[in-house]
Each structure stands twice: as structure tokens, then as C-alpha cells.
Amino acid sequence: MSDTPKIQMRGVHKAFGKKVVLNGIDLDVGVGESVVIIGGSGTGKSVTLKSILGLLTPDSGSIKIDGEDVIGMGTADRERVNQQVGMLFQGGALFDSLPVWENVAFGLLAQKRCTRHDAHDIAVEKLAMVGMDAAVADLMPSELSGGMQKRVGLARAIAADPKIIFFDEPTTGLDPIMADVINDLIVKVTRDVGATALSITHDMASARKIANRIAMLYEGKIIWQGPVEDIDNSGNAHVDQFIHGKADGPIQMAVRA
Amino acid sequence: MNPLQAIGRVFLAFLATTGRLMTFTGLGLSHAVRPPFYPRIVLRQMIDIGYYSLPVVGLTAVFAGMVLALQSYTGFSRFSAEGAIANVVVLSITRELGPVLAGLMVAGRIGASLAAEIGTMRVTEQIDALTTLSTNPMKYLVAPRIVAGLAMFPILVLIADIIGVFGGYLVAVYKLGFNPSNYLQNTWDFLTAEDVNSGLVKAAVFGFIVTLMGCYHGYNSKGGAQGVGRATTNAVVSACILILCSDYILTEMFFTK
Numbered sequence: 001m002s003d004t005p006k007i008q009m010r011g012v013h014k015a016f017g018k019k020v021v022l023n024g025i026d027l028d029v030g031v032g033e034s035v036v037i038i039g040g041s042g043t044g045k046s047v048t049l050k051s052i053l054g055l056l057t058p059d060s061g062s063i064k065i066d067g068e069d070v071i072g073m074g075t076a077d078r079e080r081v082n083q084q085v086g087m088l089f090q091g092g093a094l095f096d097s098l099p100v101w102e103n104v105a106f107g108l109l110a111q112k113r114c115t116r117h118d119a120h121d122i123a124v125e126k127l128a129m130v131g132m133d134a135a136v137a138d139l140m141p142s143e144l145s146g147g148m149q150k151r152v153g154l155a156r157a158i159a160a161d162p163k164i165i166f167f168d169e170p171t172t173g174l175d176p177i178m179a180d181v182i183n184d185l186i187v188k189v190t191r192d193v194g195a196t197a198l199s200i201t202h203d204m205a206s207a208r209k210i211a212n213r214i215a216m217l218y219e220g221k222i223i224w225q226g227p228v229e230d231i232d233n234s235g236n237a238h239v240d241q242f243i244h245g246k247a248d249g250p251i252q253m254a255v256r257a
Numbered sequence: 258m259n260p261l262q263a264i265g266r267v268f269l270a271f272l273a274t275t276g277r278l279m280t281f282t283g284l285g286l287s288h289a290v291r292p293p294f295y296p297r298i299v300l301r302q303m304i305d306i307g308y309y310s311l312p313v314v315g316l317t318a319v320f321a322g323m324v325l326a327l328q329s330y331t332g333f334s335r336f337s338a339e340g341a342i343a344n345v346v347v348l349s350i351t352r353e354l355g356p357v358l359a360g361l362m363v364a365g366r367i368g369a370s371l372a373a374e375i376g377t378m379r380v381t382e383q384i385d386a387l388t389t390l391s392t393n394p395m396k397y398l399v400a401p402r403i404v405a406g407l408a409m410f411p412i413l414v415l416i417a418d419i420i421g422v423f424g425g426y427l428v429a430v431y432k433l434g435f436n437p438s439n440y441l442q443n444t445w446d447f448l449t450a451e452d453v454n455s456g457l458v459k460a461a462v463f464g465f466i467v468t469l470m471g472c473y474h475g476y477n478s479k480g481g482a483q484g485v486g487r488a489t490t491n492a493v494v495s496a497c498i499l500i501l502c503s504d505y506i507l508t509e510m511f512f513t514k
Contacts (some may be wrong), residue, residue, distance in 0.1 A: 053385075054388070082389055083391050085389060086389070087386070087389040089382045089385070090382070093381055093382040093383045094383075095378075095383055106392070107390040107391060107392075111391055156390075160390075166389075
């Protein structure tokens with residue numbers, strides 16, 4: 001069991017019209033590991049995540065979760081797989097028609113794992129795990145600041161005790177202090193629920209903090225991957241340019257004159 | 258460019274859209290009849306679509322009835338057929354103006370709000386979030402709205418019929434000096450159950466069209482605020498056009514039967 005990776009991607013391709021976004025992704029995420037995919041904007045990070053989640057269907061290649069091929073899976077099977085998955089969306093993606101507690105307990109209610117009566121208590125408990133007060137539970141998402149929405153999103157992602165949690169740019173749009181708070185929370189909650197984590201980000205401070213292993217995505221391929229300690233000695237010019245944020249180097253941004 | 262090529266491209270795009278719409282319709286309907294059901298959401302949509310549309314539908318109906326009485330008086334008095342006014346008002350309202358005017362008004366109100374709401378959920382990734390929380394968005398978002406539309410439109414139109422006939426009565430009695438009891442007697446004598454029923458069948462079809470168009474355009478919107486704006490426009494315009502087209506087809510079906 002331990003040598004079956006939690007997530008395994010092999011030769012995953014995806015193109016939108018003529019634009020090739022994923023050009024043969026190979027990536028393994030081991031059980032309990034935290035892998036961070038770094039890369040510039042438009043390199044296919046989000047598409048990678050959405051392909052694993054089944055929100056997009058790759059053109060070719062295989063994606064396995066617990067050794068089970070999830071591409072082309074029926075709706076019922078997909079729902080079963082998604083029950084062990086949690087996801088923190090970039091903008092939080094909280095349901096703005098529902099109060100905070102119902103957002104947090106949404107997955108549990110959908111899976112009928114608790115009654116509406118118990119859901120409120122569970123939600124308060126999960127909110128406490130991300131350092132939020134019980135009073136927040138009855139507010140609407142629109143009444144919260146961006147950082148608080150991220151935290152509620154995190155509480156929602158962990159509410160159903162997922163085996164895998166995905167983080168989509170968890171620190172984007174936050175001030176550096178709140179970003180660090182979120183990073184700490186991510187490390188803490190993934191450890192607490194014992195989940196495997198796969199994140200995508202372009203924030204190196206965040207990547208260094210939450211990753212066991214880092215993979216760099218460039219032009220639709222993983223061009224380098226290794227333990228987080230090796231990131232400064234990767235010997236890869238692309239990685240060096242990215243982590244130091246230099247405009248000069250092998251990565252040329254498509255800047256229109 | 259070859260003109261045939263341009264025609265072919267438009268034709269293919271039309272077929273693709275029709276196919277997508279048919280698939281969407283089939284999925285929406287099939288989810289509406291398979292569990293799990295969301296009675297709370299259906300109820301909330303019924304209140305939104307039915308109850309909160311009452312003022313706008315009522316106002317439309319009362320003025321339509323009043324104008325109808327006034328206009329037919331002008332026309333009919335030229336050949337001394339004023340007695341037919343009650344008859345004309347009640348038949349026009351129940352068979353035609355009740356369902357069509359209510360349908361068009363509610364298309365503006367509900368079609369737009371559904372498209373904007375679901376479209377915003379699409380661009381803020383809330384629909385993706387539903388999927389990751391083991392909830393099928395077609396079942397959770399689309400099916401309840403279609404069911405609510407199908408159920409509430411006939412009720413709305415029945416109320417519009419009554420209010421419309423009352424509007425005609427007001428003008429006939431208080432402005433044109435008709436005898437109240439004669440007018441009501443004339444209204445009632447010529448009315449058959451089929452007149453009302455055909456209008457209610459139309460109403461159910463229009464309710465289906467309005468909610469389907471709102472959901473379809475919202476669900477497939479992309480590209481931020483502009484995309485949601487476009488989806489809203491398309492939802493209202495397509496719903497109105499489809500209402501008028503299907504109105505003719507339905508009328509012909511009832512008429513030639």
C-alpha cells in the first residue's frame with residue numbers, strides 16, 4: 001500500500017483548441033506528503049489541479065488516485081472519490097447565499113454524514129481549528145474580509161476529514177502577515193487530519209513553508225522536482241530564475257511591446 | 258473568404274449550440290426526477306419565481322386588460338358590436354396575453370437573475386466547489402430552478418388571468434358605462450375550460466423556457482464580469498424569442514386540434 005502513490009499522473013496532455021497547456025505531466029504524490037507545484041502564470045498549474053479533481057478531462061494520459069484511474073469515471077464513482085478530497089479555492093469560492101456554518105458543513109450535509117442540527121456544532125468546531133470565533137458561523141461570507149474568507153474556505157476544505165487536500169494559490173491576494181498565518185494553518189491542519197496535500201502557488205515563501213517536495217511546471221511539463229531543501233541547489237536555470245524572481249534568464253515572459 | 262465556408266461555419270456553430278442545449282436540458286430534467294432532491298431550494302426558488310413576481314405580473318395584467326377593453330371598444334363600436342368586449346377581453350387574456358405577457362415579464366425578471374447568479378457562481382469557482390463537495394451542480398442548482406419554474410408559472414398566469422379580466426371589467430364598467438352584471442355574465446358565458454387550460458399549458462412551457470435559458474447561459478458563462486453580463490443578456494433575449502416562437506407553435510397545436 002505504501003508504495004502506491006496517493007496521486008499518480010502519467011503523460012497527461014491537455015490542449016484548449018490549438019493552445020497546448022499540459023504537455024505530458026508526470027507526477028507522483030506519496031501518502032502523507034505535501035507537494036507544491038510552482039510555476040509562472042499560464043503554465044498550466046490550475047489546469048493540472050482541475051484535471052485531478054475531474055473538473056477538466058485531459059486529452060490523454062492517466063491520473064490515478066489510490067491506484068484507481070479517475071479519468072472518464074462515472075458520476076457516482078467520481079463523487080465517491082471526491083468524498084475523500086478537500087479543496088481550497090483561490091478566491092475562497094464560498095457559497096454567498098449560505099451562512100458561514102452551512103458553507104463549512106456543506107460537504108458533510110451533502111454526504112448526509114450529519115443532521116442539520118449537528119452541522120452547526122461541527123462547523124463551529126472546524127472554524128476553531130482555523131482560529132475563528134464561533135460568532136463568525138452565523139455571518140454571511142460577504143461580511144468577511146479576504147483573509148477570513150480564505151480561513152473559512154480552509155475550514156470547509158477540512159470539514160469532511162479528507163485524505164487529500166488541494167490548495168489553489170492559498171496566499172494570493174493576502175498581505176504578507178495573513179499569508180503566513182494561512183501557511184501555518186495549512187501546515188497545521190494537514191498534519192492534524194493526516195492528509196496528503198497538493199498545492200499550486202507562485203509564492204516562494206509559501207512554497208518553502210508548506211512543501212515537503214517542490215515540482216516546477218514550465219511549458220506544460222514538470223522540468224524539475226525534488227525535496228524542498230534542494231530548491232536552492234537545483235542546478236536548473238529555470239528554477240533558479242523563478243525562485244529569485246529575475247526577469248532575465250531562460251524563461252521569457254510573453255510581454256507585448 | 259469563401260462565402261460557403263462562412264455559411265458552413267455559422268451552421269456548424271448553430272448545430273453545436275443546439276446539441277449542447279439539448280444535452281443540458283436532458284441532464285437537467287433527468288436530475289429533476291432522480292434523488293437526492295433539494296426541497297428547501299425548490300421552495301425558495303418557488304417563492305422567488307412565484308411570489309415575488311406577483312407585483313410585476315399583476316400590474317402587467319391589469320393594464321393589459323384595461324387597454325384591451327378600451328381598444329376593442331373603439332374598434333367594435335364602429336359596427337355596434339360593443340357587447341362582444343367582455344368576450345374579447347376574457348379570451349385574449351386567458352388564451353394569449355396572460356401567458357405571453359407574464360412569460361415575457363418574468364423572463365426579464367427571473368431569466369436575468371438566474372443567469373447572473375449562476376454565472377457569478379461559475380466565474381468565482383463556486384460551481385467547481387460544489388463538485389468537490391460531492392454535490393452535482395446540475396442537481397443542486399439547475400434542477401430545482403426548472404422544477405420551480407414549471408410549477409409556479411401556471412399559478413402566476415392563473416392569477417394574471419383573473420387580474421387581467423378584472424382590469425377589463427374596471428374600464429368597461431366605470432369608463433365605458435357597461436352594466437356590471439351583464440359584463441360579468443358575458444365574460445363567464447363564453448369562457449370554456451379549454452381557453453384557460455391552453456393558457457396554463459403555455460405558461461408551464463414558458464416557465465420551463467425561462468428557467469432553462471437562465472440556468473444554461475449562467476452555467477456556461479465565462480470570463481469574469483463581462484461574461485456574466487453577456488450571459489444575462491443572452492438568457493433574457495433567447496427566453497423571449499423562444500417564448501414567442503413556442504407560443505405560435507402551441508397555439509397552432511391547440512387551434513387545429
